[in-house]
Amino acid sequence: VCVPLRGIAQYTPLEISLAVNQMDLGRPEDCTSQIIVGTPGTIQKFFKNLDLRNVRVCVIDEADKMMERSMATQVKRILSACSRSARERPQVLLFSATFNQATKSNIAAWAPGANQLFVEKDTDIIPKGIRHFYIDCRARADGKETRLGTLSELYKLMSVGKSLVFVNTVDSCIGLADWVVGQGHATSAMHGKLDVADRDRTLDDYRRGRTTVLVATDMLSR
Known part of the structure; x- marks a missing residue:
């Protein structure tokens, strides 16, 4: 907070x-x-x-x-x-x-007499103009990982100015950010091990377009 x-x-x-x-x-x-x-x-x-x-x-x-x-x-x-x-x-x-x-x-x-605002579970809160789609990235029969290849193909097919990629762990965040850099994209990582100054600098780089891909843990959503 x-x-x-x-x-x-x-x-x-x-x-x-x-x-x-x-x-x-x-x-x-x-x-x-x-x-x-x-x-x-x-x-x-x-x-x-x-x-x-x-x-x-x-x-x-x-x-x-x-x-x-x-x-x-x-x-x-x-x-x-x-x-x-x-x-x-x-x-x-x-x-x-x-x-x-x-x-x-x-x-x-x-809080006596408080105004109460509740969002029910089945309420559609997706903003207009945002499209959701799902891609099955489970490992192939030979055990090879498909998520990185899928992400690479998405960047080739889609014309996006900026993108956010959320991951579960700090190690995944750092590793994926390094991989995306290797794919030729200006990339930064946002996670809980960064100090306040580094977090501010990372967000400022993304806002100003110095980086176009931001790989982050759920800390960013908070």
Whole structure:
């Protein structure tokens, strides 16, 4: 969560801090960041002696997990500390890939009168103009890999300015990016082992067209 926020914040005067266990957080009173990203336990421990009533927005990601008993108590204490009174509460935003019925029922306690937006599983959310197709790339009878050959043929047949290729692991990401470079394409790789500066540089190269193929793990989608 912190990585994309830093990417956005670089165009604003906002500062972002990360509050997770095993990090040197310094003294709470020295924190000047407007946005704090962290786990409930660490945030609660770090700011327990500070006045949080000026907090305007509380964002709860993976809300279904945060509502489980082990986390719920900590989150409730943080929300209470950020509330000036029962009527003056921070705006609460809850996000999750899944909301079961029990979770939906608990939302009323955490965010009374909240606007609720749910996307059902069978909802067609594919943007207009995007075409999906499937190619069977299973290994041949002789055991030889066909995915790389298929990808090479696609680049020969399709006229595309830029393309994204998603893979499952960091090693696959690095290996495939090297292979695509060998095919003559300006290529970069995006994965979790890159530091923030390298990630920003990789995305900037892709945006500006210095590279036309971006091989990435699911970190990019986040």
